Amino acid sequence: MRGLRLLPIILLILTSLSLVHPQPTIKFYIYGSHYCGSCVKTLSIIIDIYGEESVVFYEATNSTNYSIFTKICDILSIERRWPLTGVFINGKLIAIVIADRPREFWEKFKEYDSSENILRVYRTVYPMLLNITDVEKIITVHKLLTQQEEINGSIYLYQKKSVQEVVYVIVLASLADSVNPCTFSVFTALLLISIATMGKRRMLSIGLAFISAIYIAYTLIGLGLMSVIGYIPVVKYVVGIMAIVAAIYVLSGIARGKSTTTEPKILKSYISSRIRKAVSPLMSFIIGMIVSVTLLPCTAGPYLVAMVVLTSLKNQMLKLPLLLLYNAIFIFPLILIVAGIYTLAIKVKSVKIWRSKRIILLEATEALLLLFLGLYVLFFS
Known part of the structure; x- marks a missing residue:
């Protein structure tokens, strides 16, 4: 009973203490982009610590x-x-903080002495460290940071994409890339040369080495592209417009009964000269790495779109697995071609003839998927 009587007194004391030493209200205003890894x-970190x-x-x-x-940035003369x-x-x-910082840095603001009339600017x-004491500058920056809160402020990065949504786009983009006639043209040329000079068994090792090189090279290129897109957000809009323009160009060519996705003559002769040197798995691997870069002008559309979408993924840890999935789907038709030629006695010339007869269908499929992806990136990503 006595304990119950003391309870109101204890609560009153605790309330009084909290009024004497209230918890500071800490708020963070962040300028960044949902394509910027450091921003994410x-x-x-801040949401995890402060809510x-x-x-x-x-x-x-x-x-x-x-x-x-x-x-x-201009008022404070900072980067x-x-x-x-x-x-x-x-x-x-x-405080003004430039770039990302470790968790310990942000936690220190819980004990920060805010009594001084100094604006500390943490730079890269x-x-x-800059200590700004100019009251006029501090007031101006204060107003600039807070004036747009009701209009453009949000804790959400334009609703970063869920895994399911990103997977759909990645699969569509990789399918569009996998039917690209440029890739079929180069790969069948390699297989024709290797079979003619070294036989079917040798063709298998050379073909697989070439495919492995393309897979590794495209993965490295993808990682590089994602990091660039993360720091240059306007790339999203450039890629979206490029994808739409490329799709319309291909579709207009189809309407005229003309193929538009074959590689340029200069590029074609360069690639052909390199392919003829692929006389061993090692050489085939090296040439595959080189060809991966030279083929980019021909296959970049869907790939760039996919990289833009990957940067908007909620779970950053899934970027690499989904990039690997994209590249696996991209090379899958090439694996089927090698397997078919080696195990089912399918002739390389038959593959080339099949490709030639269906090149318009392949181009139309790629163009329509690319058009959809370009529109998605511009208006829904």
Whole structure:
């Protein structure tokens, strides 16, 4: 009974203490992009520590937000780099942080002394720390950071894509890429030369070495593209427009009864000269790596679209597995060709004839898928 009587007194004391030492209200205003890996990392860490309600995220590819972002950088004479995070404690701007930081850095703001009238700017170039005492500058930056909150601020990065949605797009893009006539043309030429000079058994090892090289090269290229897209968000729009233009160009060629996806003559002669040197699995692998790069102008459309979509994935850890899935689907028809020639006695010339008869169908399939993907990237990604 006595304990129950003391309970109100204890609660009153605790309430009084909380009023004397209230917990500071910490809020973060972030300028960045959902295509920027560092931005996603920063957002995830801050939300994990302080909760979603403590974050306002400005998508800096929005023209209004980008203009404000550049103004802030110019006022403070700092580098224009994402993410740019403004830290507020009890409504007071106390820090500007450029780029991503470790978790320990963000946790220190819980114990931060906000009584000083100093705006600390944490940079990535020398000097690494600026102490801004100009009151007019601090007030201006404060207003710029908070004025767009109700209009353009969100803790969500334009609803980053779910795994299921991204998988659908990756599969469609890789299917479009896998039926590209350029790839069939180069690969069947390699198999014809290897069978004619070294026989079917040798053809198997040379063909598999070539396919392995393409798989590895495209994976490395994909990783590079994703990192570039992450830091240059406008690439998304360029890729979307390029995909639509390329699709319309191919479809217009089909309407005229003309193939448009065969590789240029200069590129074709260069590739042919390299293929003739593929007399061993090692040489075939090396040439496969080279050809992967030279074929990019012919196959880049679906691949670029896929890389853009991968950068919008919620779960960043799934980027590599889905990239590997894309490339596996891309090379699958080539594996079928090798297997068919080696085990089912299918002639390479038959494959070339089959390709020639259906080249319009292959091009139309690729173009329609590419058109869909381009529209998706522009309006739904």
